[in-house]
Amino acid sequence: MNSCKVAVVGAGLAGLYTARALHAAGVDVLLLEGRSRLGGRILTVDDGGTPSDDGFDLGPSWFWPEMQPAMAELVAELGLDSFIQHSTGDVVFERLSRERPQRFSPAYENQQSRRVSGGTGAVVRALAARLPDERIRLGTQVTAMALRHDGVELSLRRTDGHTEVLLAEHVVAALPPRLLGASVAFSPAQDSATATRWRRTPTWMAPHAKFFAIYDDPFWRKDGLSGTAQSMVGPMVEIHDSTTKSGRAAFFGFLGVGADQRKSVGEVALKQACIEQLARLFGQAAMSPRATLLKDWAADPFTATADDRTGGDHPTPVSSRWVSGEWEGRLVMAGSETSPSEPGYLAGAVVAGKQAVADILTRLEQK
Template structure:
């Protein structure tokens, strides 16, 4: 059995930021990520779907530094570069299938939405680079936690079926409450109110699906379009320019139907319908794609549960806290959903993980004294 001061469950933005704060404070930690790679819901890929340092964000893309000081400070600390989401040109509205799309002059975005040069995964890379590699375990899923006299015993299952036990003084769960409740067995069991709270908390990104069409050039800009469109016709409800800072041209949209309907229609049919929609809105050149990408987060078992097929919206932090009973002294939540001010955003992951790190550091100081 391996011992560590703090076990961090989840290797996305929240988990990595927590690890950075603990490492800076000289506190031993072990970060455990169920996926084969770090990043969680941050996934930046090239047109072939492979991870890339200059690709398209299948997960979250935008930050608003003017109104999100925590992530603005982290971006500055990591010396990351950003660029503005393209808003130059006209926007399009589709209201009914029997009417042609309406084109209107675009408006300046306020506050301005920014994207990362290199994609959102640049955050992941920058955070991971400053951490000890031996403390980052990928391909290991926490399946059970048991309270004991000195802290928490965690049971890990690796991709090859191997089981390992970890003993930690404190545990920081940097993953959605629903996933935590659905995948981890607790001894003693969490209180009924805690279980119900976790189950009822919507998971950021979980209900959504994104479709990308990659092109040789951003022809819509040449025609005076910004790439932004809203549609009540579909299948995409909200469309944006996804062209990278280096000029790799793409459009993307959020699929405007529920997960159950998406599954019934199938990915291939949705892709074809989405290209037809791009052609309908931006002209015949939209039919000639270099590649397409499709990510349905509701189909990702490490992001969504069956409850996410039928609910959406941003989570709200409870007034009474996320944990009650005996687990309150040993377990802290740190995912974006746990943020008291920015739940459901990248900034929320930074805010919640900062608070979690402060809480755990304070508990460890009390223990030592």
């Protein structure tokens, strides 16, 4: 049976941060990821949807340095550049379908969001570069965990269909609690209160879909528009300028259409409706994007469960324990949703990862 001191399940930001830090501390760590790529809900792609080192963030893209110092410190530590989210110009508001959209000048706040140059995927690449390739296993899904006297036995299923077993002294679950509970069979089972709490914790991004329209230039800026819009008509309810640091012009918007309706309408019709909405809000130039992208996170089995097809609430920070009973000494939770601050956000993933590292190192020192 293969073995390691610590198995980290999930190679999103929290998992990568945890694995990198444990490896730097000299711990025998193995990072397991069901997807064929790193990053989890962080996904930066080019016009065609292929992962890129200078593209558009289909997942999270913003952080607020003053409110989220953990993320700002990580960006600085990794030597990455960031830039202020473009918000100069008027905002457009669409209230009713029978009324013309209105534009107004907003009162700006001091807290401005920033984006990582090249996309949030730059953080993923920088963290991964600090881990040896042999410490990362992609295309490897954890399907079950069984508690033993000497650790945790993990059942693994690879993309090619092969299965294997891994023994880890400790496990860090860097997954959203709801996804962990739905995708991994535990023996013994988690107690009912823990299982219920995991299931009731919403996974940020899971119910949502993001649409991107990419253009040759940010024409809306010439018209004195910021690229920000809010709509009560839809299909997008919130729209922002998503132009990259290198100048690749784009809008992105969150769809206000539920997951089941998105599925029934279909991607082609949804994209067309989004383009027509952009034209209503920003002018006819928006009718001719160079490319479009649509990422429906509710259709991603490594992000969403059946419980995520409705809702969309943001997780709230809590201080009580995420693991109890027999599993408390072997399993540590590190998904962003479990963070005591900024849960669900990029910063929450960093904070949760830091806590997991401190917890694991304390446990190892006590042995």
